[in-house]
Amino acid sequence: MKSYEVNFDGLVGSTHNYGGLSYGNVASQSNSQQSSNPKEAALQGLAKMKALMDMGFQQGVLAPQERPDVAALRRLGFSGTDAQVIERAAKEAMPLLVASCSASSMWVANAATVSPSADTADGRVHFTAANLNCKYHRSIEHPTTSRVLGAMFANQQHFAHHAALPAVAQFGDEGAANHTRFCREYGEAGVEFFVFGRSAFDNRFPAPQKYPARQTLEASQAVARLHGLRDEGVVYAQQNPNVIDQGVFHNDVIAVGNGEVLFYHEDAFLETDKMLAELQGKLAKVGGNFQSVCVPRSAVTVDDAVRSYLFNSQLLSRPDGSMLLIVPQECQANERVWAYLQSLTSSGGLIREVKVFDLKQSMQNGGGPACLRLRVALNETELAAVNPGVIMTAPLYGSLTAWVEKHYRDRLSETDLADPQLLLECRTALDELTQILKLGAVYPFQIN
Numbered sequence: 001m002k003s004y005e006v007n008f009d010g011l012v013g014s015t016h017n018y019g020g021l022s023y024g025n026v027a028s029q030s031n032s033q034q035s036s037n038p039k040e041a042a043l044q045g046l047a048k049m050k051a052l053m054d055m056g057f058q059q060g061v062l063a064p065q066e067r068p069d070v071a072a073l074r075r076l077g078f079s080g081t082d083a084q085v086i087e088r089a090a091k092e093a094m095p096l097l098v099a100s101c102s103a104s105s106m107w108v109a110n111a112a113t114v115s116p117s118a119d120t121a122d123g124r125v126h127f128t129a130a131n132l133n134c135k136y137h138r139s140i141e142h143p144t145t146s147r148v149l150g151a152m153f154a155n156q157q158h159f160a161h162h163a164a165l166p167a168v169a170q171f172g173d174e175g176a177a178n179h180t181r182f183c184r185e186y187g188e189a190g191v192e193f194f195v196f197g198r199s200a201f202d203n204r205f206p207a208p209q210k211y212p213a214r215q216t217l218e219a220s221q222a223v224a225r226l227h228g229l230r231d232e233g234v235v236y237a238q239q240n241p242n243v244i245d246q247g248v249f250h251n252d253v254i255a256v257g258n259g260e261v262l263f264y265h266e267d268a269f270l271e272t273d274k275m276l277a278e279l280q281g282k283l284a285k286v287g288g289n290f291q292s293v294c295v296p297r298s299a300v301t302v303d304d305a306v307r308s309y310l311f312n313s314q315l316l317s318r319p320d321g322s323m324l325l326i327v328p329q330e331c332q333a334n335e336r337v338w339a340y341l342q343s344l345t346s347s348g349g350l351i352r353e354v355k356v357f358d359l360k361q362s363m364q365n366g367g368g369p370a371c372l373r374l375r376v377a378l379n380e381t382e383l384a385a386v387n388p389g390v391i392m393t394a395p396l397y398g399s400l401t402a403w404v405e406k407h408y409r410d411r412l413s414e415t416d417l418a419d420p421q422l423l424l425e426c427r428t429a430l431d432e433l434t435q436i437l438k439l440g441a442v443y444p445f446q447i448n
């Protein structure tokens with residue numbers, strides 16, 4: 001049976017702004033308080049989805065969330081009508097209002113961890129929503145994420161959904177951004193690669209000194225258990241704490257994998273040789289030939305990687321078996337990174353082509369091409385069981401573009417977030433979106 005990697009991209013929400021909310025994420029910190037352009041952000045994301053669809057890849061779309069999250073503000077003690085809740089938060093605790101307005105759910109690589117049916121004990125595709133509990137503004141995403149994923153992958157015969165892990169730092173889970181899967185064919189059993197930043201229960205593992213390690217070993221292990229993965233089908237590796245301290249807040253900022261290939265920076269991991277040998281051995285047991293491409297620090301420094309997001313690229317398989325990298329334009333702007341990419345694609349290796357995308361609005365908050373997509377490997381039968389409303393087509397692209405043009409502002413600054421009208425705009429837009437994507441009622445304002 002045919003199988004595919006389907007990329008579901010996060011549609012940027014109408015409150016996209018630069019709140020400076022993510023300590024440890026260099027771009028988020030350095031662009032804090034700049035004014036944003038939500039319309040441009042959403043159109044840039046849609047252009048990437050359309051381009052991948054036009055290239056022949058399976059492409060889907062994941063809906064944004066209701067913001068400001070008034071229910072979250074109510075849980076923090078703000079009361080009255082929705083407009084009063086927003087006004088009071090703006091007056092008394094602006095940072096909380098900013099957090100409740102974040103459009104951070106666009107980075108759907110953090111929405112969930114997904115295990116394809118070929119890897120799981122019950123033969124279903126498993127999803128665990130990420131608790132994202134390292135940052136308040138992200139920790140409020142998972143209830144709606146779960147409802148949206150449930151509406152997209154509703155068929156219980158094929159899809160199993162798990163609630164987010166306990167919402168404590170010891171089980172900090174950032175989803176697919178720290179998870180990669182190696183396989184020969186997407187529909188065959190593979191090896192799932194979980195990368196963690198620290199252990200919460202075993203102090204023999206080192207931890208970063210400056211910035212938080214968002215993902216714990218124990219969270220990754222819990223996800224593997226929930227998904228019914230075999231020990232032989234799992235490899236755990238620790239991220240190098242020094243790179244976390246240089247701004248590598250997720251593993252997908254320093255490594256990306258696809259098929260049998262891992263593309264990574266020399267400084268990405270601890271005990272790299274042991275990890276590569278384990279990946280090679282376990283993939284061989286399911287008939288695969290693991291290959292790795294190491295980018296040496298002499299060619300690209302960790303700082304280059306963080307600024308250019310070279311590794312936050314999408315590594316995609318082409319029909320002839322070679323691979324293609326989808327990179328942000330910041331890679332072209334960095335001389336060393338661009339020179340490295342030229343030599344990589346002309347060296348006769350597996351990665352033959354690079355395509356550049358303008359994702360500046362998202363990049364300024366630390367979200368590149370790979371952050372914007374959630375990969376779901378599906379066989380033909382499973383793909384047919386996905387809600388067809390969320391699969392990208394030329395007409396859907398047209399409808400979504402028109403929807404963004406109609407509802408989104410082209411400029412948003414911190415003071416605009418205090419405007420209760422923004423919530424009404426967001427709800428009106430999302431109500432229409434749920435009809436376009438055929439999601440049913442998934443948002444708090446539609447349910448309560």
Ligand code: SUG
Binds near residue numbers: 018249366
């Ligand atoms: O969690 N930025 C996100 C970026 C997530 C990138 N995702 C992956 N690497 N997969 C984060 O740090 C910034 C929001 C702000 O500052 O307004 C933010 O949440």
